[in-house]
Amino acid sequence: RKPADLQNLAPGTHPPFITYNGEVRTDVNKIEEFLEDVLAPPKYLKLSPKHPESNTAGMDIFAKFSAFIKNSRPEANEALERGLLKTLQKLDEYLNSPLPDEIDENSLEDVPVSTRKFLDGNEMTLADCNLLPKLHIVKVVAKKYRNFEIPKEMTGIWRYLTNAYSRDEFTNTCPGDKEIEIAYSDVAKRLTK
Structure with a gap:
């Protein structure tokens, strides 16, 4: 049960949430954006992406993965796998498409493929903190089950994952593959006839 203090602060909501000037925010991503925009001291690096489309890249992957992994009907498996592949392809295209700051307007050469490390450039942003753990779970669980x-x-996608795995802030906060497999052992449904 939620303590009375929390009940009075934000009735009807569950943690995590934030109240500021009487307004309640309950969505984790909105809380992060708010903290970044309103409360971050100017000397700190901004973690929000510069390009708004980086916030939504890959956002439907986890839903497609969940449908795929929870399915127990063999006749539905192929369509669900295609749905997951389609969303992964969309993310791959985004990651391989150069961002505006990767293109030199004065150059005669085209930049055919992006070389950036993360969704929004060469540094991690809040968008990466949201997507990378999910993408790692997709990789581990879909392979296992x-x-x-x-x-x-x-x-x-592979460049993106490789760059994430080279960063301490990702590898030190990411559960091990076995731990993820165990966590999903009851969620992943066996295909039964």
Whole structure:
């Protein structure tokens, strides 16, 4: 049960939430954006993406993955896998498309493929903190319970994951593969006839 103090602060909501000037925010991403915009001291690096589309890149992957991994009907498996692949392909295309600041307007050469490390550039942002743990879970759980791997041709996604795995802030906060597999052992449904 929620303590009375919390009940009085934000009736009908569950943690995490934030109240500021009488307004309650309950969505984790909105809380992060608020903290970044309103309360971050000017000398600190901004964690919000510069490009708004970075916030929504890959946002439907986890829903497609959940439908795929929870399915127990063999006849639905192929369509659900295609749905997951389609959303992964969309993310891969975003990661491989150069952002405006990767393109030199004065150069005659085209930038055919982005080389950035993360969604919004070469530094992690809040968008990465939201997507990367989910993408890692997709990679681990889909392999274990569906023998599904993110295709190697999706070079943008693999570059993205490789760069994440090289960062202490990701690897030190990410649960181990076995821990993820155990957590999903009751969620992942066996395909039954």
